[in-house]
Amino acid sequence: MYIRKDDMVEVIAGDDKGTRGKVLKVLRSQNKLVVEGVNRVYRHLKPSKRNPQGGRLSKEMPVDASNVMLIDPSRNVPTRVGVRYLPDGSKELYAKKSGTRIRLLSKPDPKYAAGAKK
Secondary structure, three states: OOOOOOOEEEEOOOOOOOOEEEEEEEEHHHOEEEEOOOOEEEEEEOOOOOOOOOEEEEEEOOEEHHHEEEEOOOOOOEEOEEEEEOOOOOEEEEEOOOOOEEEEEEOOOHHHOOOOOO
8 A cells, every 4th residue: 555644635435435635544454544534423422521511523434545546746636556666776656647756665776776687
């Protein structure tokens, strides 16, 4: 999964389809994400010393990672992503349609540099 905290994503399936938001938390073991403003539920709270009023607390619940797409930084639309090696041997995440770099994934490694013997 190439989605990280603070990435902008768009929901492509489910009740919140079409909603954009920032990733607040990544749950890698469950392949889920918590996205700002998406999949909100109410938690009913009983009055207590800490919360004398009680009431309903709205919070975001995790969404499956397959239901969101990263936003292409150059075109501002959802995009599929790929990984490629640059001539200097560094690895980057890029948008498939526009070819724009989204982020650098690793530092230059000489064994992946262009022209390196295998």
